[in-house]
Amino acid sequence: MRQQAGVLYVVATPIGNLGDLSERARRVLAEVDAIAAEDTRETRRLLAYCGISAELIAYHDHNESELTPRLLEALESGQNLALVSDAGTPLISDPGYTLVAAARERGLTVVPIPGASAAICALSASGLPSDRFLFLGFPPRTQARRRAWIEAVAREPGTLVLYESAKRALDTLRDLQAVLGDGRRLVIARELTKQFETFLLGSAGTLIARLESDPEQRLGEMVILVEGCPDSETDATHNESIRVLRLLGESMPLSQAAALAARLTGAKKNALYRLGLELGLGSESR
Template identity: 80%
Template sequence: MQHQTGVLYVVATPIGNLGDLSPRARQVLAEVAAIAAEDTRDTRRLLAQYGITSELIAYHDHNEATMTPQILERLVAGQSLALVSDAGTPLISDPGYTLVAAARAQGLPVVPIPGASAAICALSASGLPSDRFLFLGFPPRTSVRRRTWLAAVASEPGTLILYESAKRVLETLHDLSVVLGETRRLVIARELTKQFETFLLGTASELIARLESDPEQRLGEMVLLVEGCSASESDAAHAESIRVLRLLCEAMPLSQAAALGARLTGTKKNVLYRLGLELGLAAENAE
């Protein structure tokens, strides 16, 4: 008789309103041998709400290297376990990728139990286009790195979705204004599914003014949504990349021009290099 392995359930939990935990998620959390939780204190409060007494084990960024093999051993032995994060869907800017990837690599069954996700929740009610979007997670913490990070997605036509802490939201809005300009629509979705849920709409400067005038709007969990690059913006950016690349190629080889141009325009180095080849700039520079 073939030994049956356990199942790893990836369980989404509420992002604020505890009533959003699905009946299926409750059943799974109550029946598994153990629950791997990012913060056992937060998860214990959720489980207490529903009278769930399953074993809790800590699984987070700092211990995943040691805990992943232990969880896999339990799955191989036939125990089913659940993976949860503090709130929302695991792996979405939360720990869990290492475990899920390892379980898949060993051929162990991984079953998603869908539910809340702050990014999708915010997008669905933002009023920004939802047919194409790019989830970016948390931005870098320093302005220099953050601006470089934003420049790399400046030409993305889909709605940009990012998370930000209340203490850095004003700095990030300022960098969005500098890198992406003042014509794009932005939305701040704050305290989703909670009592003080708020959606703020406007340009980066308008939202900065709103948050500075009302400190309460700088409290709680935040999702930032940014309108994607329009066709006219994209054409203008492409024209600017060509202009910069031509100027740089007058003074240096194409490979160097592409590298420096990438830093100046935000366009990827390999894209600029191919563009230079198409325009014959390498041949011009060699003459």
């Protein structure tokens, strides 16, 4: 008879205050055979707080590919494992995707143990719209790539949520201002659930000035939230795309008109092509 496989628990841990660990997460961490942890020092501190003794396996970006087969073998042999990140929910800008994806492919059971996530905590208390949001993780580190990254989501109507280290926060704020202008509301959520938790609200320019004048606001981990693209800007962009597409569609096939209009307006080529068909610009024989 084939041995029953174990369960992989994806466990959310506190992002600051250790008291935020759920009772269910505490029980799972106490009962599993081993815990795969991004930072064993942080996890050991959490386990000590909870009075839990468990085997810890360092599992991070640098050894994820190497250790995944070993962990899958343990699961298939019947062991139950927990996956935790340094803080918050694993896989949300933290390691774990390789293991979870491989476990799913093999038909193994993966169980989420919900809890803290810095992105959701920040969004819930930011005062920015939360009915639609786009989580972006960490921005690229170079200015050129970072500005292109911001431009790609400039017309997103939902609130933008990104992580940033304190030492790069000013550079990212300056790039947000350069690409998006200074008309949107921004929020910086810093040191969430810790003693010096801070929420700063204002335009990009206001927050840049605040961080430049107060070095304490450039310490710790940050979540930066950006108000989504205003409806008026979205409408104006859409109207301009239609105008350009109509003009080009008068003198060239729709496929070419859509491709050129996309380059001129920044809209998506496929969306413009479908729009052209709706507008009756579908002839390809011009």
